[in-house]
Amino acid sequence: MIDEHATPDLLELAARYGVSREFVDWRGRLTTVSASTLIAVLRALDVDASTPDAIRSALGDTELAPWRRPLPASIVQRAGDTPWIFVHLPHGAQFRAWAVLEDGSTRDIPQIDNWIDPREVDGVLTGRATIVVPADMPRGWHELFVAITDDGATERIARCPLITVPERLNTAAANDETKRFGIMAQSYQLRSNTSWGIGDTRDLGALASWGARQGASFVLVNPLHAPAPVEPIEPSPYLPTSRRFRDPLVLHLDVIPAVQLLEGPDAERFATLSRRATALNATPTIDRDVVWRAKREGLELLFDYDLKDPVRKRAFGMFCEREGQELVDFATYCALAEEFGADWRAWPQALHDVSGQAVSEFRDTRADRVEFWRWVQWLTEEQLLEVQRSACEAGMSLGIMHDLAVGVHPYGADSWAMPEALARGVSVGAPPDMFNQLGQNWSQPPWRPDRLAELGYKPYRDMLRAALRCGGALRIDHILGLFRLWWIPEGQTPDAGCYVRYDVEAMLGILALEAERAGALVVGEDMGVVPPETRDTLAHFNIDGTSVLWFERGMSDEPLAPEHYRAHALASVTTHDLPPTAGYLKLDHVRLRHELGLLEVALEDEIQRERATIEEVLDTLRARGALASAASSVEEHTLALHRYLASSSARLMGVSLADLAGDTRSVNQPGTHREYPNWCVPLGNGSGERVTLEQVIASEWAVTLLEASRR
Template sequence: MCATPSPELTALAQAYGVATEFWDWQGRHTTVSAETIGQVLDALGVPTSTPAELVDAHRHLWLRHWRRTLPATVVLRAGWRPHVAVHVPHGTAVGLVVELEEGGLVAVRQVENWVEPRMVDEVLTGEATFEVPGDLPLGWHRLHAFVGEASEPSATAALIVTPGRLDLPAGLAHRRMFGLMTQVYQLRSANSYGIGDLADLADLATWGAADLGADFVLVNPLHAAQATAPMEASPYLPTTRRFVNPVYIRVEDIPEVGYLRSSRRSAVAKLAKRARKLNTADVIDRDAAWSAKSAALRIVHASGLSARRQRAFDGFCEREGQGLVDFATWCALADVHGQPWRHWPLDLQDSASEAVAAFRDEHRADVDFYCWLQWILTEQLASTQHLAKEAGMALGVVHDLAVGVHPDGADTWCLTDALAQGISVGAPPDQFNQMGQNWSQPPWRPDRLAELGYAPYRDMLRTVLRDAGGIRVDHIIGLFRLWWVPDGMTAKDGTYVHYDHEALIGILCLEAHRAGAVVVGEDLGVVQPFARDFMFERGILGTSILWFEWADGQPLPPEHYRELCLASVTTHDLPPTAGYLGLEHVAIREELGLLTRPVEVEREHELEAIGKVADALAARDLPHDSADVAPFVESLHRYLARTPAKLLGVSVTDLVGDRRAINQPGTDKEYPNWKLPLTGPTGELVTMEMLTRGPGPRRITRWLRQETAVPKSRPMP
């Protein structure tokens, strides 16, 4: 039996935002064990393993606030006038000013608010209250405190002004749009190196715009994976979320390729020929693809840059700063010492150590190579977005932001202090994974994010939003609370840890506002009731999947869908619709032992749901025979087209009649997650050339194109 937490431990946990109870997916009340709470608090730097530590932790609760001159970070909405508490020795004068992001100083007015002074570390400490001006511009400002006669700031904090509500991009406010949803690595063409790349994405986007009338293409996360084999297949388990996976580079589109000497050009051509043989493989081999592509890229990099191009590259490196240097250094270190980095020599495990600096100097060319790769990716991503919009897309590429990072990746080396140790992110048990999920990702420490002024979070968002029409935030509920699983425990034994959603959502809105991008939050699964209301208030779209939308035991009528949402029939965590109708997901979960109730019960439940959806189609005079797959899939999209949803998404796998699940949540090696190329209804490989010539895409998308041309608006959260 797991021990029930004591009242003292419960109170301490609640003070640090750690849940001590919750309601599961079946509505059952669950009390979190004392062991789980203790390990989570320990990961937050609050040891509670002994009675003395527990007493000491309670004593320091109020001290953590009074020991700071200024709060770590102040986040507010435009027009707000929050009060800021400033702590100084009692009786000491103090003044506050805001240093604006664009330059200039703004005085902050002190207001009357008597607070009894307290003895803090043997110093009688007072609290002064200041009111932040309500007319500050949006942006990243600095708050400076001048204590006593000091001429220089005695303390500084980040002050971030965010939009009250994120406006929809031009055009979307007055009409609806539809777009394609795809996994880029599946888009193999005749010129691919065994894996889809940014040129293939540009081809999909321009074809989707010109031939289908699509306004966006939503892609899987393009975050960087490990630099050495084996390369992590999951785009949702990257080594960093700030930088991009160079496996998506199209080598031949790099300008310097055109200036290669004949011998080097011949070497690149041979590598390309070898890699293109991978295009016929039934499983995507990232390691083989990257082996050939990286060799070709090193040849191009070694050829050098013109003076004009070198200046552009230098400017990119300067803008990206130390974060780029650290990431490139980690990649070079991984080439030499392998993975994981925790097995490296101890003096190389600290990114700020002298040994790391010495290694960087010694391997300057390799570090430069990895910086150069990110520059090339930035150029090709910008080109892809430009081509998409030039072809007629209103939004263009919508990128995906993963929940977290690989436990042995670059971010855990560069940002060790900002991530919780001994903890993985996951999800509690739900209908589709009844054992719970452990995603093996260390979470942000909410306290350290604030102390760092949310800079790592901001830098990550800026990279994903650069040259993007939008961003989909996977598991956006993680900006409100995350399911923390202590090491050594099963996923079902975790608990929720709450985050400052006002800050995290506000910063997301600020950066999206600056990028002119739409934000879509994937708000599926167990969701706090207020979270969707908060997203609606801030102008963030939710996510509606047809198979998950029910009301009173029946499929949700299309007219009752949310307006502010991205609606689609399926998602990457389910099989393509043809496979779903064939109960592919039930078969996989049975084979892998992921069911907690008999498979017969699961099949009956799913067939009943499909039957009810078929009845809903019939009630609207749409083809509704689920055994006749192609017309049924078409009807499902016609059903969604009748919703007021601002964005409608259609999966490329549904356009070609694919049946195989790309991912089975909660599994790793048990299933070939994220490794399957596009296939047709009978399992034949589908290339980009075949996709763009086939009649299937036009049959489905004509209904979406027709319906989104008609204004539909019914404001509802």
């Protein structure tokens, strides 16, 4: 093994794979990554860097790799550009190139003069020819072909994806400079009098309709990705089993048409389930396990009845045809999880291979359960599409803004169904920052940038399409992950990671392409340790950033004046990783972090620092006449903060549902797992009493706060 000192060869090898040796931390210090971390991260990319000889061999492979294939793994062309593409073939061989466009038409791809000396590759003298993709290629998912003829032999055909993406996101929603505001909601908190113990699609629709009447343009919800369908249900919406499919916990069962067809004991049992589940709305925490047991049984009662309707059965069939093998694989995972548990590592070894014979045989013997889980996904999409339709009909210009999580569970559906796309032996997280001074480990496997290209970015594209299908806008959590991600080697603490770079032109270009096709607006959460060029790149692609009032500072580190906020941003006073505004003003978050052992400084020192920050902001409001000097209550401060932000130049503004309820408790405390009831805190008021959705909507305070937030 090489020692801890990073040799020049190791640093060069890491750089060629996009693994960064250093980074600037949240204090602005240049920080160096250890050699052991580099070696571990390269191992996750299937690169052996354990010895000097192995490193030299790997460096040689990187030089020969492009020469060993006729075409690149994938080509992403920005519309209007004319990229040169290298074609590798036996020296002296002839070839022709063409593209098959997404619509089935073809285009010849011309060769240009660009002499490059041939080189010997694995014993074969190999040449490099150059072709150029025309600038007028239509946006879309195409394929590039080359047919190679060597010494009169039969043509050998190679192909690769050719993805033509827009220069920037160009939709009516993304180009609208109108200043708009909306509501930011954790959907599971939307418990109403008709909920089955957790917020559902009917509740989300009711909030959107009410918000529209108050002038709101959107409702931003937490990720609605699918958790594993077995207990214990993962509470974090940011740690799903799949980002490709949706969470059936959001289903409102009473509106499923088959309810009207239930007869006899089935009808009686469904009524009992509904009654018992509704009683769960009074529980002090949200118990997903109990809720899911009731909803799953209710869905099983409805399954056969629903597909007896030929119209609905035909619609279900069309959904299954569109979603294809990926839906079959996800439904198979769900059926396997019911029998063997959510963690596929604990399944019989033969079932680890999604395309293996054992999985195929299981699918055949459990065809009814596979069909059930496909049907559940259809229902979920159907109801979410209806929420978006009703929100827009109520007057919202954007409707529902969905949220895309950073990653998935390391041993769930996506990691089982597409192991080639995700790295093993590492997890995603974040280096230490001001609010998480020990760093964070999110326990999620990252995309492998090399494998994404090999797969033609299809897993990424399909995920985006699913996220964009049921809304008018998409928020991307930790959008820095499309530029680089913090990879933490297995068994290491979060501070022992490093950044791995992605092809940002491909990642953002494909995002712009799919958002453009959906007619959507995109918001990137770009807080934390973010290089300055990140925000410039997002702006170039017409993707909005994120601004949180407490963290926005001017050139002299003063609270940022509202007229100096980024225009293309979603601004808010708080986020789901902070307490509601009332709790923040009371410094509840500092005391909570102290109780959980998350502070590196003394409690009183942190309180003093945070109080000074809050007072600095409030003093700025007073100086600008946005807050009366005599104002002292939390309510007065909360209203003033929202009025101040509403006057900012940010074109989007979000108001937290928790603020509308007057809650003070955090829904999530980063850096914790079981130490705090993350994502299980129901909506409450300032006294911690349960608050229903009906009570929020009828609240004079909620209307007043939204009135203060009007743009």
